[in-house]
Amino acid sequence: MTEQTSHDFRTSALRAIRIERDAIEALEARIDDHFLRACETIMACKGRVVVTGMGKSGHIGNKIAATLASTGTPSFFVHPGEASHGDLGMITSQDVVIAISNSGNTSEVVTILPLIKRMGAPLISMTGNPDSVLAREAVANLDVRVDAEACPLGLAPTSSTTATLVMGDALAVALLEARGFSAEDFAFSHPGGSLGRRLLLKVSGIMHTGEQIPVVTEGTTLSGALLEISRKGLGMTTVVDAKGNLTGIFTDGDLRRTLDRSVDIHNTAIEEVMTRHGKTIAADHLAAEALNIMEEMKINALPVTDEQGTLVGAINMHDLLRAGVI
Structure with missing residues (x-):
């Protein structure tokens, strides 16, 4: 293993932070008609928001689903591999599906697209490739492409997962404000925490x-x-x-x-x-x-x-x- 000085560690860390910061700043221009359509689709949803994604995209999807659920938008995560083996039954025509894939062509996600389309659940995609299969099949594609990963090898999802997470937070906050979701509403979702006690206890x-x-x-x-x-x-x-x-x-x-x-x-x-x-x-x-x-x-x-x-x-x-x- 190549030896590094403390200065090298600091340089590497600062470079990673700058690359990810630039990726986040680039998202501002992506809050476009697709983003508005995604918000309107979710606001009109009579069921729940189902988030799916493989690998690191799945980990980010889990967090996005949890954030949506705790801010007034009922939501849960379904693993696309498990969806192909029975869990697709958790999705109904009343739901909205958010599918996450940096390439937009992840096989496990693409495999379940025809079934989602057949049941009539609107599909929102979050991809780094607006020309991908996933983006083309979606009613709205949230563009989370990045110029470069913070990983110097360009292999480990870093900037791309950060951009996806921030876009998910932007979506959750936009929906929260549109619903008039209050601090007391938030506390009802977190009754066991200190925040819940502060906001609910009389x-x-x-x-x-x-x-x-x-x-x-x-x-x-x-x-x-x-x-x-x-x-x-x-x-x-x-x-x-x-x-x-x-x-x-x-x-x-x-x-x-x-x-x-x-x-x-x-x-x-x-x-x-x-x-x-x-x-x-x-x-x-x-x-x-x-x-x-x-x-x-x-x-x-x-x-x-x-x-x-x-x-x-x-x-x-x-x-x-x-x-x-x-």
Whole structure:
């Protein structure tokens, strides 16, 4: 094996990046009528988008199918070799097929074209050869040709697979925006991830309620409020009037400031030292919103109130941490 210096490694890497960057930039001119037709065909699809491709094109096709599926376009990948041995039954006339082949003449893909055409599923191709069999048979051909592979031998698919992947992302994003797909829609496809928790979890799902809420009424002494803080373990207590409406909050931070003033904790009413008109949140708001408020205000807890200002719950930073929102 030929020895290379660290400088040679760097030169090789930079050359590969530049070649692939040029391949991506060339795609801008390919967002043409074929691209628009592909988008319109998929938008009109009553079934699913079926992606197929061999070898490295298949790996890229898998990723494109996954991206489409997670951004509002139901999609899955079918291996063309397996399609010839039974998996073609997964495709219906209501579906749209995206076939990927750099040459546009890959035998395993070309073999199943007559069957796809016979069942009436519209075909979209992604090829590096607009004069190929695959491109000619498609209702739209997404041109992903490249001037050169990043591989100096011109053998390993590098620039071509990158261009195909980026074209697939462009297609997915165009469809996402056309459908009005939202962050909440995305979260429903990813309920197990941290993003899903941030976008789906409501305050009502993790707040403390009933007897778990630290609460004292106006007129309670500061010492009584401290006992409530200790009992409930949220680092604060809410303060309500006789009707149960929130009038203030007293936190560990308020306690430190109060003690600096040498206040008599046994004879001072809580309303004299509490924070009035503090931040609150509604139960139907996202837990992520509670986190944003806490971080912005540099506080560790929030009372939860209804539209009338009645106290219905409490939430603190530890609740958000346990729920995986942080």
